[in-house]
Amino acid sequence: MDVLWDDALRGFGVVVLPSGRKTFIVQCKRNGRSQKVKVGVFGPTTAEQARTQALNLLGAIEAGADPVAERRTARAVRTFRQVAEDFMAQHVLTKRKPRTAESYRCLLDKYVLPELGAKRIVEISRADVARLHSKLGATPRQANAAVSVISAIWGWAARREETEFGKNPATRLERFPERRWERYLSSEEMGRLGKALERAETEGIPWIDEEPQSKHGAKPENRRSIFDPFAVAAIRLLILTGMRPREVLNLEWGHVDFERSALFLPDSKTGRKTVILGGPALQVLSELPRIEKCPFVIAGRNLEKPRADLNRPWVAVRRYAKLEGVRLYDLRHSFASVGAGASLGLPIVGKLLGHSQPATTNRYAHLDADPLRHAANAISTSIAAALAGDAPKPQQFDSK
Numbered sequence: 120m121d122v123l124w125d126d127a128l129r130g131f132g133v134v135v136l137p138s139g140r141k142t143f144i145v146q147c148k149r150n151g152r153s154q155k156v157k158v159g160v161f162g163p164t165t166a167e168q169a170r171t172q173a174l175n176l177l178g179a180i181e182a183g184a185d186p187v188a189e190r191r192t193a194r195a196v197r198t199f200r201q202v203a204e205d206f207m208a209q210h211v212l213t214k215r216k217p218r219t220a221e222s223y224r225c226l227l228d229k230y231v232l233p234e235l236g237a238k239r240i241v242e243i244s245r246a247d248v249a250r251l252h253s254k255l256g257a258t259p260r261q262a263n264a265a266v267s268v269i270s271a272i273w274g275w276a277a278r279r280e281e282t283e284f285g286k287n288p289a290t291r292l293e294r295f296p297e298r299r300w301e302r303y304l305s306s307e308e309m310g311r312l313g314k315a316l317e318r319a320e321t322e323g324i325p326w327i328d329e330e331p332q333s334k335h336g337a338k339p340e341n342r343r344s345i346f347d348p349f350a351v352a353a354i355r356l357l358i359l360t361g362m363r364p365r366e367v368l369n370l371e372w373g374h375v376d377f378e379r380s381a382l383f384l385p386d387s388k389t390g391r392k393t394v395i396l397g398g399p400a401l402q403v404l405s406e407l408p409r410i411e412k413c414p415f416v417i418a419g420r421n422l423e424k425p426r427a428d429l430n431r432p433w434v435a436v437r438r439y440a441k442l443e444g445v446r447l448y449d450l451r452h453s454f455a456s457v458g459a460g461a462s463l464g465l466p467i468v469g470k471l472l473g474h475s476q477p478a479t480t481n482r483y484a485h486l487d488a489d490p491l492r493h494a495a496n497a498i499s500t501s502i503a504a505a506l507a508g509d510a511p512k513p514q515q516f517d518s519k
Contacts, residue, residue: 121134121135122134122135122144123135125170127170128170128173128174128177130145130146130147130173130177131143131144131145131158131169131170131173131174131177132144132145132146133161133166133169140160140161141160141161141162142157142158142159142160142161143157143158143159143160143161143164143166143169143172143173144156144157144158145158145173145176145177145180147177147180156176158172158173158176159172196239196240196241196281197239197240197281198236198237198238198239198240199232199235199236199237199238199239199240199243199272200232200236200237202240202272202275202276202281203227203231203232203236203272206271206272206275206276207220207223207224207227210275211223216386216388218365222264223268226261226264226265226268227268230251230255230261230265231251231265231268231269234247234250234251234254235247235248235251235269240273240276240281240282241281241282243269243273243288244288245288245289245291245292247288248266248269248288248289248292249292251265251266251269252265252266252292252295256295259295259296259297259298260297262294262295263294263295263297266289266292266294267289269288269289270287270289270290273287273288273289274287301449301452302444302445302446302449302452302453303449303452303453303456304358304442304445304449304450304453308440308442308445309358309453311440311441311442312358312436312440312442314440315436315437315439315440316351316354316355316436318439319344319345319346319350319351319432319435319436319439320345320346320348320351321345322343322345323343323344323345323346324343324344324345324346324435324436324439325343325344325439326343326344344435346432346435346436348407348408349407349416349417349418349419349426350417350429350432351432352403352404352406352407352416352417353367353368353417353426353429354429354432354433354436354447354450355399355400355403356370356400356403356404357447357450357451358450358451358453358454359397359399359400359403359454360382360394360396360397360400360454361450361451361454361455361458361471361472362382362394362451363387363388363448363451364428364429364447364448365388366384366387366388366392366394367416367417368415368417368425368426368427368428368429369415369425370382370384370415370416370417371414371415371416372409372414372415372416373414375404375416377401377404377405380395380396380397380401381393381394381395381396382394382396387473392473393473394471394473395471404416410422429447433447451472454471454472455468455471455472458471
C-alpha cells in the first residue's frame with residue numbers, strides 16, 4: 120500500500136492499494152495521536168472534489184471536531200429496517216391485534232421498506248416520505264396507511280431516544296382524500312336477501328358457476344347448493360346485530376347470555392364489548408344446533424378453530440338476491456342505517472355497534488333526517504302560503 124501526498128495541501132493524500140484502488144484521505148493529529156480520515160474513493164470522487172472536502176475536514180479538526188468519532192457514532196445509528204423490525208416484534212406483535220400486525224407487515228414489506236429500509240432512520244426526510252406517498256397515489260388508502268406506519272415507527276423510536284420528538288418526517292404531510300364506501304340495503308333489498316337466505320337452507324341456491332357437463336353430471340334441476348345452517352345463521356346475525364364479520368365467526372357459546380339477551384365479547388376490534396340482542400337475533404341463536412367439543416357458535420370444518428370466512432355462501436346468496444357489489448360489512452352499515460333513519464339517536468346506534476368514539480358513528484348522521492324533515496316542512500309550508508297570498512302564520516319548529 121502506497122500513499123501519495125499532495126504538495127499543495129498538507130495532510131491530504133491518496134492511498135493506492137495493490138489492486139489499483141485509490142482512496143483519498145486526510146491525515147492529522149488530534150490529542151497527540153495521528154489519525155487518517157477517509158475522504159472518498161477516486162472515480163466517484165474527483166481529485167478537486169476530494170481536495171475541497173479535505174480542506175473542510177482539516178478546518179473542522181482545527182476547530183476541535185472529531186470526524187472519526189462522529190462517523191463511528193453515525194455508523195451506530197440503525198437503519199429504518201432495523202428499527203421497523205424491532206417495532207413489529209416488541210410493540211405491534213405484543214400490544215396490537217393479529218389483524219393489525221398483519222396489516223402493518225404487509226405495508227412495510229410491500230411499500231415502505233423497499234423505499235426507505237436501507238436509510239438510517241435519522242436520515243429519512245419529509246421529502247423522502249412525501250415521494251413515497253406520492254408514488255402510491257393510485258391507491259390513496261394504502262398511501263395514507265404507509266405514512267401512518269412510518270409516523271408510528273418514528274414515534275416509537277423517539278420514545279426510546281433513537282430519534283427526536285418534533286422531527287417526525289411523516290407529520291404535517293397532507294393525506295389523500297379517501298372515498299369511504301357506504302352501502303345500505305333498502306327494505307326491498309332486505310326482502311330479497313331474506314328470501315335468498317331461506318332458499319339457501321331449504322331448496323338450495325343455483326350453482327355459482329356452471330359445472331362442466333358430463334354423462335354422469337347432475338341434472339339441471341339438481342344443480343343447486345344447500346348451505347349449512349351455520350353459514351346462513353351467520354349472515355342473519357350480521358344484519359340483525361350490526362356485528363363485524365370476524366366478531367360473528369369468533370363468537371363462542373360461552374359469550375352468549377340468553378337470560379340477559381346479550382353477547383359479552385372479550386376481545387373485539389375495540390376491546391371488550393357487549394352486544395345487546397333483539398328478539399330475532401336471539402331466535403337465530405336459540406335454533407342453532409350445538410356441536411359437541413366445538414366452542415364456536417358458527418361451526419366450521421375444524422371444530423377447534425373459528426370458521427375462516429363466509430365468502431362462498433355469501434357470494435351465492437348475494438348473486439341470487441341480485442345484490443351485486445354488496446359486502447358482508449355492508450350488512451353492519453344497513454343495521455346502523457335503519458337505527459339512524461328511525462331517529463333512535465346516534466349515541467344509541469353507536470352503543471349498539473360498539474363504537475368507542477362518537478365520531479365513528481357520525482358517518483350515519485345524514486340518515487337521521489327526521490328533525491330536518493320537520494324543519495323543511497315548516498319552512499316550505501310558510502313559503503308556500505306566502506306565494507299563495509295567504510298571511511303566513513308563525514311556525515313552531517320541532518327540533519326533536
